Amino acid sequence: MARVYNFSAGPSMLPESVLKKAAAEMLDYERSGQSVMEMSHRSKVFDKIIKDAEALVREIMNVPDNYKVLFLQGGGSTQFAMIPLNLMNKNNKADYIITGQWAKKAYKEAARYGDVKAVASSEDKTFTYIPKTDKSMFREDADYVYICLNNTIYGTVYHELPDTGDIPLVADISSCIMSEPLDVSKFGLLFAGAQKNLAGAGVTIVIVREDLIGNAMDITPTMLDYKIHADAGSLYNTPPCYTIYIAKLVMEWIKNEVGGLEKMKERNEKKAKLLYDFLDSSELFKGTVVAEDRSLMNVPFVTGDTELDAKFVKESTEAGLVNLKGHRTVGGMRASIYNAMPYEGVEKLVEFMKKFEAENK
Numbered sequence: 001m002a003r004v005y006n007f008s009a010g011p012s013m014l015p016e017s018v019l020k021k022a023a024a025e026m027l028d029y030e031r032s033g034q035s036v037m038e039m040s041h042r043s044k045v046f047d048k049i050i051k052d053a054e055a056l057v058r059e060i061m062n063v064p065d066n067y068k069v070l071f072l073q074g075g076g077s078t079q080f081a082m083i084p085l086n087l088m089n090k091n092n093k094a095d096y097i098i099t100g101q102w103a104k105k106a107y108k109e110a111a112r113y114g115d116v117k118a119v120a121s122s123e124d125k126t127f128t129y130i131p132k133t134d135k136s137m138f139r140e141d142a143d144y145v146y147i148c149l150n151n152t153i154y155g156t157v158y159h160e161l162p163d164t165g166d167i168p169l170v171a172d173i174s175s176c177i178m179s180e181p182l183d184v185s186k187f188g189l190l191f192a193g194a195q196k197n198l199a200g201a202g203v204t205i206v207i208v209r210e211d212l213i214g215n216a217m218d219i220t221p222t223m224l225d226y227k228i229h230a231d232a233g234s235l236y237n238t239p240p241c242y243t244i245y246i247a248k249l250v251m252e253w254i255k256n257e258v259g260g261l262e263k264m265k266e267r268n269e270k271k272a273k274l275l276y277d278f279l280d281s282s283e284l285f286k287g288t289v290v291a292e293d294r295s296l297m298n299v300p301f302v303t304g305d306t307e308l309d310a311k312f313v314k315e316s317t318e319a320g321l322v323n324l325k326g327h328r329t330v331g332g333m334r335a336s337i338y339n340a341m342p343y344e345g346v347e348k349l350v351e352f353m354k355k356f357e358a359e360n361k
């Protein structure tokens with residue numbers, strides 16, 4: 001069996017021990033005589049899986065008691081509508097910071113439902129930095145302020161959160177969930193599609209402060225009302241059972257094998273440092289993001305020559321380092337080095353880059 005190092009932005013690598021456990025449990029989950037894929041979501045066995053998964057989210061992320069943890073479908077993108085429908089409910093206003101395509105999509109979707117303002121943007125420089133904001137830039141009567149915490153396509157991250165005063169802060173954490181500690185109490189709502197750091201595609205985790213739900217707009221479809229899902233313990237309809245089970249295994253890996261989010265952060269910093277240090281010393285490759293806003297998860301880089309970039313992508317693929325092609329709006333390459341990417345994967349990548357640089361001077 002030859003497994004590759006997969007640098008895809010998502011879906012992405014899962015810990016090998018998780019895949020092995022899932023394989024071992026495929027035909028008979030804990031003596032139930034069935035796969036988790038086959039069992040009723042109303043069964044006792046599955047009820048324990050989803051309750052354990054929620055408990056793990058709460059424990060690992062240190063979620064305060066006045067927050068609901070929901071397992072929903074529709075990906076991160078459905079949250080772009082669900083958030084305004086549920087939260088833009090007092091003054092019908094929300095402020096957005098535009099740090100890339102995902103934030104922009106969220107902004108455009110929200111604009112269908114109310115008075116939405118883009119208070120800052122880094123589009124002038126192809127989103128290579130996080131724009132500075134201060135409290136005075138936000139409208140006092142905004143129902144929430146929206147950010148995308150880690151920008152998957154452009155490789156930027158907020159190292160410091162914007163100060164929004166009393167206005168609830170909402171953040172898309174799809175590409176950085178559980179990659180390092182995060183103070184949940186600073187947010188009104190957090191959400192993440194699972195397919196980057198937690199499981200396969202299919203489940204979206206929403207962590208929302210209780211006082212923000214229960215006031216959805218009248219036009220809100222039942223399935224897009226947080227309250228409906230919160231009241232039903234994420235079992236209003238059939239949830240993505242198997243993906244929730246995989247997320248549970250990944251969280252057990254984070255808790256038991258990695259040792260929690262402080263340790264996860266150390267691992268991620270060590271991996272990212274190896275790659276960034278090389279980029280800073282290379283004469284051929286260059287990182288595209290300003291140093292102070294660099295992401296630990298997504299690392300875009302270029303040679304400055306599109307033909308050489310294409311050659312790099314082709315040859316790295318042949319070497320078992322796959323999905324390094326950059327997003328079409330940035331060009332070049334992007335290495336996504338999520339939680340499950342082992343240190344050796346980044347070592348192999350840097351070795352390969354050194355060799356490529358020597359051969360293509």
Ligand SMILES: *Cc1c(COP(=O)(O)O)cnc(C)c1O
Pocket residue numbers: 010074075076077078102148150151152172173174175193196
């Ligand atoms: C991948 C991604 C999304 C979109 O997620 P889907 O589950 O495909 O809808 C949204 N935001 C960020 C930051 C992402 O990385």
